[in-house]
Amino acid sequence: xxxxxxxxxxxDAFNAIxxxxxxxxxxxxxxxERPVTDLAQELGMSQPRASKHLRVLREVxxxxxxxxxxxxxxxxxARGLRPIHEWVGGFERFWNESFDRLDTYVRDLxxxxxxx
Amino acid sequence: xxxxxxxxxxxDAFNAIxxxxxxxxxxxxxxxERPVTDLAQELGMSQPRASKHLRVLREVxxxxxxxxxxxxxxxxxARGLRPIHEWVGGFERFWNESFDRLDTYVRDLxxxxxxx
DNA sequence: TTGACGTATTCCGTTATGGGAATACGATGG
DNA sequence: CCATCGTATTCCCATAACGGAATACGTCAA
Numbered sequence: 001x002x003x004x005x006x007x008x009x010x011x012d013a014f015n016a017i018x019x020x021x022x023x024x025x026x027x028x029x030x031x032x033e034r035p036v037t038d039l040a041q042e043l044g045m046s047q048p049r050a051s052k053h054l055r056v057l058r059e060v061x062x063x064x065x066x067x068x069x070x071x072x073x074x075x076x077x078a079r080g081l082r083p084i085h086e087w088v089g090g091f092e093r094f095w096n097e098s099f100d101r102l103d104t105y106v107r108d109l110x111x112x113x114x115x116x
Numbered sequence: 117x118x119x120x121x122x123x124x125x126x127x128d129a130f131n132a133i134x135x136x137x138x139x140x141x142x143x144x145x146x147x148x149e150r151p152v153t154d155l156a157q158e159l160g161m162s163q164p165r166a167s168k169h170l171r172v173l174r175e176v177x178x179x180x181x182x183x184x185x186x187x188x189x190x191x192x193x194a195r196g197l198r199p200i201h202e203w204v205g206g207f208e209r210f211w212n213e214s215f216d217r218l219d220t221y222v223r224d225l226x227x228x229x230x231x232x
Numbered sequence: 233t234t235g236a237c238g239t240a241t242t243c244c245g246t247t248a249t250g251g252g253a254a255t256a257c258g259a260t261g262g
Numbered sequence: 263c264c265a266t267c268g269t270a271t272t273c274c275c276a277t278a279a280c281g282g283a284a285t286a287c288g289t290c291a292a
Contacts, residue, residue: 002271003209018134019250023203030210036269049251051270077240078210085208087139090200094194135280165239165281172279186238186289199248241286249278250282256271262264 013080016060021045022053026062029076033066036074129196132176137161138169142178149182153189176215 017023028034030043040050054074054099057063068071133139139157144150156166170190178196182189201213 006136014139015134017204018131020130021250023130026207030207046252047269048253048271052250055270067259070261070266072269076231078207081204081207082211085201085204088133088204090199091142091146091192091194091197092201094192095198096145097195137280162282163239164241164283171240183289186291187235188239229287235279236289236291237288238289243284244282246281249276249287251275252273254271255271255285258267259269260265261265262266 010062013060013084014054014061016062017081017084019053019056021049022057025050025057026076026078027055029063029074031071033075035068035071039074125134127176129176129200132172132178133197133200135169135172137165138173141166141169141173142192143193144192145179149189149191151184151187155190 017026021043025039028039028042035045036050036054039054040047042091043050046106047082054063054065060066060080064077065073133142141155144155146160151167152166152170153163155170156163159166170181174181174190176196178193178211180191180193182191
């Protein structure tokens with residue numbers, strides 16, 4: 001426990017949605033609650049895997065579980081996505097406006113020789 | 117090269133912005149182009165570290181570099197954030213609407229005993 | 233050329249993540 | 263109580279990812 005290594009982890013919404021499969025799960029859940037098996041099958045992944053992803057999603061609060069008899073129904077709790085939407089939204093004017101500036105870059109690149 | 121292990125990597129915008137420090141960098145760049153040293157200092161991180169983060173951001177296309185004499189100026193290219201904004205936006209109605217549904221959950225939790 | 237400055241990269245160590253397989257749990261129906 | 267279904271967890275592996283420190287590069291000035 002000397003070096004710090006990886007700083008953050010899969011403990012916030014940003015990280016949670018960085019995983020494609022988790023995004024898929026969230027997307028599916030918009031249609032309504034679903035048991036793990038359902039999701040796993042629909043997404044073509046093993047049940048354990050789906051469970052793991054759901055765990056992460058649950059820990060960050062993007063998903064809720066509800067026991068329904070023998071099953072456990074997972075449901076979406078999108079509130080955690082709002083901060084993300086807002087953060088990204090803070091760049092909205094840039095992805096429209098930035099073209100002028102980009103032209104400058106592009107022009108420059110021809111002599112700067114972009115590495116890689 | 118048997119087990120696949122981690123599927124995706126830090127090769128897309130979603131992953132890029134999963135890192136708090138990279139988000140900070142992007143935020144700073146909204147003010148305009150900046151050399152690495154500047155960013156590093158302002159964010160209280162070492163120069164190598166800043167360079168590494170900028171590399172990731174560059175590889176996903178969220179940032180552009182431009183050689184300016186002895187320096188290299190980094191600039192924002194927010195276009196890559198748009199898809200993210202849209203994806204997350206797809207959940208907008210849920211973080212407002214979902215309260216009704218949440219009530220159901222909450223009511224249920226009292227008997228289901230949410231683990232952890 | 234040499235030196236200096238600004239910046240990128242490499243090497244190393246640590247951590248954590250995603251996946252697979254097997255297994256442990258929990259609840260329900262007999 | 264037992265078998266079973268649905269689901270979560272554990273164990274293990276391979277890999278990638280951050281961080282730090284040292285170092286290699288590239289460019290410009292003298």
